[in-house]
Amino acid sequence: MAVKRVKMYLDGQWVEADSGKTFEVKDPATGEVVGIVPDGGASETRKAIEVAYRAFKGWAGMTPKARGELLRKVDSLMRERVDALARLVTLENGKPFEEAKKEVTFAVGYFDWFAEEARRTYGELVPSPFAGKRLWVIRQPIGVVGAITPWNFPATMVTRKIAPALAAGCTVVLKPASATPLTALAIAEIIHQVGFPAGVFNVVTGARSRPIGDELLQNPFVKKIAFTGSTDVGKQLMEGAAKQLKHVSFELGGNAPFIVFDDADFDEAVEGAVAIKFLRVAGQSCICANRLYVQETIAERFTEAFVEKVKAIKVGPGVEPGMQVGPLINEETLKKVSDLVEDAVSHGAKVAVGGKRLTEGWYAKGFFYAPTVLLNVTAEMRVCREEIFGPVAPILRFRTEEELIQRANETIFGLASYLYSRNLGRIMRVAEALEYGLVGVNDAAGYTHEIPFGGYKESGLGREGGRQGIEEYMEVKSIVVNLPK
Numbered sequence: 001m002a003v004k005r006v007k008m009y010l011d012g013q014w015v016e017a018d019s020g021k022t023f024e025v026k027d028p029a030t031g032e033v034v035g036i037v038p039d040g041g042a043s044e045t046r047k048a049i050e051v052a053y054r055a056f057k058g059w060a061g062m063t064p065k066a067r068g069e070l071l072r073k074v075d076s077l078m079r080e081r082v083d084a085l086a087r088l089v090t091l092e093n094g095k096p097f098e099e100a101k102k103e104v105t106f107a108v109g110y111f112d113w114f115a116e117e118a119r120r121t122y123g124e125l126v127p128s129p130f131a132g133k134r135l136w137v138i139r140q141p142i143g144v145v146g147a148i149t150p151w152n153f154p155a156t157m158v159t160r161k162i163a164p165a166l167a168a169g170c171t172v173v174l175k176p177a178s179a180t181p182l183t184a185l186a187i188a189e190i191i192h193q194v195g196f197p198a199g200v201f202n203v204v205t206g207a208r209s210r211p212i213g214d215e216l217l218q219n220p221f222v223k224k225i226a227f228t229g230s231t232d233v234g235k236q237l238m239e240g241a242a243k244q245l246k247h248v249s250f251e252l253g254g255n256a257p258f259i260v261f262d263d264a265d266f267d268e269a270v271e272g273a274v275a276i277k278f279l280r281v282a283g284q285s286c287i288c289a290n291r292l293y294v295q296e297t298i299a300e301r302f303t304e305a306f307v308e309k310v311k312a313i314k315v316g317p318g319v320e321p322g323m324q325v326g327p328l329i330n331e332e333t334l335k336k337v338s339d340l341v342e343d344a345v346s347h348g349a350k351v352a353v354g355g356k357r358l359t360e361g362w363y364a365k366g367f368f369y370a371p372t373v374l375l376n377v378t379a380e381m382r383v384c385r386e387e388i389f390g391p392v393a394p395i396l397r398f399r400t401e402e403e404l405i406q407r408a409n410e411t412i413f414g415l416a417s418y419l420y421s422r423n424l425g426r427i428m429r430v431a432e433a434l435e436y437g438l439v440g441v442n443d444a445a446g447y448t449h450e451i452p453f454g455g456y457k458e459s460g461l462g463r464e465g466g467r468q469g470i471e472e473y474m475e476v477k478s479i480v481v482n483l484p485k
């Protein structure tokens with residue numbers, strides 16, 4: 001496999017780090033080096049911000065329709081390259097190729113959606129309480145956006161930020177995760193080929209996030225930080241952003257309850273639980289089920305069916321055909337997942353299947369963990385309180401709806417939740433009571449472009465996607481006109 005040697009993208013140019021230093025990107029399935037990219041830091045970030053600032057006036061001055069047309073061209077070119085982009089996602093992130101294709105296809109959809117939304121950034125003419133005055137409210141792009149993205153969805157996390165920001169008329173400096181910069185740079189290549197004005201979109205890569213992040217926070221030209229990642233880092237960034245009162249939007253960690261009532265469609269609930277627990281980046285997704293709550297009356301039967309399905313999951317390198325679960329991203333994540341399982345077992349949990357690192361054969365060089373189901377779990381265990389971010393499913397039992405709601409909400413997180421029932425009254429009551437930004441009712445597919453996505457509580461601030469997604473990148477201005485006599 002040829003190692004990809006890519007430069008970073010500043011001011012419409014492909015450039016090395018000022019120091020000439022580089023860092024390696026590794027395949028988590030094999031440990032092999034798959035890419036070498038520039039190791040940039042504060043000075044490259046400063047340059048990127050300056051060119052983004054210079055490009056802002058021209059870009060914001062274009063009509064939304066014209067910006068939307070460029071976004072549409074990105075959409076077309078990205079669609080032509082879905083397979084190539086998906087191969088990159090699999091290489092640097094590890095997820096199975098078919099899953100990577102789904103991710104890239106979904107990621108492209110944000111360009112399509114926000115190309116249209118650009119034309120709908122309406123203002124208002126507000127009825128005036130004064131005879132001689134008129135009141136207008138208009139929306140304007142915020143300015144330069146610093147976007148910071150994680151490794152678990154190397155394409156979607158990028159497009160879900162840059163498409164609305166660019167559509168709104170903002171210019172962008174993107175810092176992708178150091179584990180997965182290749183996909184972000186491949187998206188930059190497409191934006192370059194489409195012919196965006198220089199400086200409108202820039203990508204700074206670096207092995208150390210701190211210097212890049214600090215520059216984004218401290219540079220007064222940056223007006224907004226759009227971040228997806230862990231809650232801990234989100235809090236640090238919020239503190240930094242507070243010094244200049246920059247706008248922020250944060251998509252952070254989750255601890256999703258997956259709730260199955262005894263009146264649910266049983267097979268659909270089992271399928272849904274397997275899909276949203278295991279078949280999204282091996283459980284390394286913010287919206288993955290973290291705690292499975294099953295009503296006592298069906299808990300035995302559910303567990304049996306669920307465990308059978310989990311045993312059949314195909315685990316292996318994402319490039320191998322038919323794989324459903326790939327490796328975890330790195331040793332640290334693998335260790336955290338192992339620690340959570342050990343902690344649960346030491347407090348009385350029982351491993352129904354899995355519960356160990358996979359090390360034989362093609363697993364030897366990668367970070368593979370066996371799909372795991374834990375029984376006899378209690379809410380106090382770390383595995384229920386923390387975001388697992390791996391292929392481990394703790395099953396808990398509940399009796400009543402009231403008790404369930406209270407237990408499901410007992411967490412600092414509030415991103416996604418899932419509820420299976422065929423009783424409409426119950427669906428409405430529980431969906432309204434869950435303190436989560438997303439409630440999937442008899443649905444484990446997650447969200448889509450047309451609806452806003454984001455968290456309650458410590459899972460985030462602001463929304464991405466939907467009509468609201470573009471508003472996050474716009475200021476609201478009121479213009480009071482005292483009509484000339």
Ligand code: NAP
Pocket residue numbers: 148149150151152153157175176177178179206207208209210212213214228229230231233234236250251252253254285286287387415455459460
């Ligand atoms: P992370 O460690 O918080 O990193 C996310 C991004 O922030 C990476 O680009 C990282 O750079 C950068 N970063 C880390 N420390 C920084 C600092 N001090 N200043 C500036 N940038 C900094 O999270 P992760 O491990 O990549 O991703 C997993 C987390 O993301 C999970 O908690 C997951 O739930 C959350 N997530 C949330 C959503 C959502 O929509 N709510 C979606 C996906 C993931 P490096 O890569 O160089 O460390």
